[in-house]
Amino acid sequence: DSLRAQDPGPRPLELKEVFKLFQIQFNKSYSNPAEHARRLDIFVHNLAMAQRLQEEDLGTAEFGVTPFSDLTEEEFGQLYGNWRAAKKDLRVGRKVRFEKQEL
Amino acid sequence: IPPSCDWRKAPNIISPVKYQGKCNCCWAIAAAGNIEALWNIRFKQSVEVSVQELLDCGRCGDGCLGGYVWDAFITVLNYSGLASEKDYRFRGRANIHRCLAPFYKKVAWIQDYVMLPRNEHTMARYVATQGPITVLINQMLLQHYRQGIIRATPSTCDPWLVNHYVLLVGFGKEEEKKGSEKDLSQSNHLPRHSTPYWILKNSWGAHWGEQGYFRLHQGSNTCGITRSPLTACIGDPAEKQQVSCP
Numbered sequence: 001d002s003l004r005a006q007d008p009g010p011r012p013l014e015l016k017e018v019f020k021l022f023q024i025q026f027n028k029s030y031s032n033p034a035e036h037a038r039r040l041d042i043f044v045h046n047l048a049m050a051q052r053l054q055e056e057d058l059g060t061a062e063f064g065v066t067p068f069s070d071l072t073e074e075e076f077g078q079l080y081g082n083w084r085a086a087k088k089d090l091r092v093g094r095k096v097r098f099e100k101q102e103l
Numbered sequence: 104i105p106p107s108c109d110w111r112k113a114p115n116i117i118s119p120v121k122y123q124g125k126c127n128c129c130w131a132i133a134a135a136g137n138i139e140a141l142w143n144i145r146f147k148q149s150v151e152v153s154v155q156e157l158l159d160c161g162r163c164g165d166g167c168l169g170g171y172v173w174d175a176f177i178t179v180l181n182y183s184g185l186a187s188e189k190d191y192r193f194r195g196r197a198n199i200h201r202c203l204a205p206f207y208k209k210v211a212w213i214q215d216y217v218m219l220p221r222n223e224h225t226m227a228r229y230v231a232t233q234g235p236i237t238v239l240i241n242q243m244l245l246q247h248y249r250q251g252i253i254r255a256t257p258s259t260c261d262p263w264l265v266n267h268y269v270l271l272v273g274f275g276k277e278e279e280k281k282g283s284e285k286d287l288s289q290s291n292h293l294p295r296h297s298t299p300y301w302i303l304k305n306s307w308g309a310h311w312g313e314q315g316y317f318r319l320h321q322g323s324n325t326c327g328i329t330r331s332p333l334t335a336c337i338g339d340p341a342e343k344q345q346v347s348c349p
Contacts (some may be wrong), residue, residue, distance in 0.1 A: 050247040059254030059298055059320050060277065063247040067311060076246045080307070081266040082129055084169035085239055085331075 018065070019043050026067045039070040046070075104224070107275035108231045108348035109302060111316075115149035116140050117235070117272055118188075120315030122308035124195045126167035131157035132306040133237040133268040134175030134335070138185065140235040140272070141337040142211045144346050150210045153191035156182070160202035167197045172237045172268055172333050176216035179335070184209030214340065219332040223322055226332050227274055232345045235272045238303070239331040240319070242267035245305070250313050252277060252300045254320035262327030270304040271332075273348065274321055301328060 013021075019040050022028065030036040050063040057063070068076050077083075111117050118139050121132050131154045142150050157175045158166035160182060179185055186207035219229055219236060230236060241264050244253055253260075276297040299321040309315040319325045 046247065053244060053247055053259070056259050057254060058256070059252035059300075061244075061251035061253040061318075062249045063244075064249050066247055066249060067307075068246045071246070073243075073246070077243075077266070079125065080123075080127070080129075081242060082127055082169040082239075082268060083266060084163075085130065085171055085266055085268065 015044055015047070016040065018047075022065055022069060025065075028070060042072055043070050104228050104231050105348065107273070108227075109273035109275065110140060110144075110230075110235055110348060111272060111302070112349035113144075116143045117304065118151045120304060120309045121154070121193070121306050123306040126158070126195045126197070127169045128154060128158055128166055128197075129268045129306050130170040130172050131161075131166055131175050133270050134172045134179075135185070135188075136270040136304060137172075137235055137237050138179065138211055138213060138335050138337070140270070141233070141335060144234045145338045145344075151188040152185040152211050153188050153193075153207075155193045156186050156191050156202075156204050156207075158197040159199060160204045161199075165197045165199055167195075172239075172331075173216060176213060176333075176335055179213050180215075182209075184212030186210065211337075213335040213337055215336040217334060217336060219334060221329040221332065223324070223329055226271070226329070227321070229332075229334070230271060230273065231348045233334070234346065234348075235270050235304075236332050236334040237268055238271050238328050238333075239265045239268050240303075240328050241265050241326040244326065245312075245317065248312055248317055252298050252318045252320055253325060254298070254323065255325050256323075260326040262324050262330065265327040265330045269306070271301055271328075272304050272316075273302040275300060275302065 022043065030039055046069045053063040118136065123129060123132055134157065135152045135154045138152055139150055157178055161170060161174055161178050163170055163174055182204040186204065187210040190207045191203060219226060226236065241260050241262065244255060244260050276299050278297050300318040301321050303317055303319060305312060305315055305317060319328055
């Protein structure tokens with residue numbers, strides 16, 4: 001009873017509210033409710049991912065909500081990844097490893 | 104090598120952070136940033152060069168589908184320089200059949216370009232004594248990055264899967280702030296740890312990260328930073344002069 005009587009303090013924001021704030025901050029809108037729901041799912045997944053990265057990071061980095069929080073990893077890679085460079089570099093990497101094996 | 108170096112502190116060396124939008128032209132923006140910085144250091148004259156010229160006039164087709172910094176440098180050599188950003192403005196899409204390079208006055212040019220040794224110590228020395236360089240990294244963690252120093256392991260950020268060009272503008276050390284209360288209470292008796300870091304200029308606008316910049320741990324090849332350090336050569340090599348980084 002005494003615990004119940006205590007003021008619980010400010011209520012943590014629900015994920016939907018956090019997503020709404022994200023949309024306002026980065027001026028994001030979606031074409032239909034289905035797309036909105038899909039982006040919300042991705043956003044929630046990305047928040048969990050950011051939390052995991054935060055725990056794994058050995059430096060002082062802060063991970064969290066960014067302008068790319070409503071994109072899947074694949075979409076982010078397609079939109080911002082320089083795959084021409086990545087493919088070439090992977091080819092070089094494979095060649096080097098192959099040559100090492102040969103030796 | 105000085106303990107820290109930040110070319111942003113020198114006036115008119117580093118141009119404002121650019122926004123690549125939906126065009127995958129990090130390679131062209133990094134190359135342009137490298138040329139601008141070296142030109143400004145060498146000639147004490149502030150220029151901002153055209154990224155659009157690199158996209159329209161490159162030999163590898165649509166520059167918005169990705170590219171290589173060395174191809175940007177080859178384009179600069181082929182056209183004997185670059186126009187100014189003011190004259191040949193960035194449009195966010197490549198126009199490969201309409202290279203306008205011959206119609207504009209060149210404001211900066213290069214003599215050559217070099218691949219630097221894949222070694223963080225050598226990279227730091229070059230940045231401190233010559234100026235900013237381009238590097239290729241794995242951008243995976245940047246999707247969720249807000250601020251601070253990223254220190255990853257090969258399992259959290261694969262150093263072989265490098266897919267994003269950025270400009271390395273300096274380095275420094277940060278006193279560790281993380282730690283439990285116990286650690287803090289003992290901190291007076293223990294040697295203080297500091298985290299060495301690289302300062303990198305991204306091309307996702309000034310509202311991303313630390314005003315458009317981010318920091319990676321120095322000394323652990325975080326996210327493959329040593330995979331492809333490349334820089335243009337500006338000025339007469341016979342008159343090579345060392346400069347001091349602020």
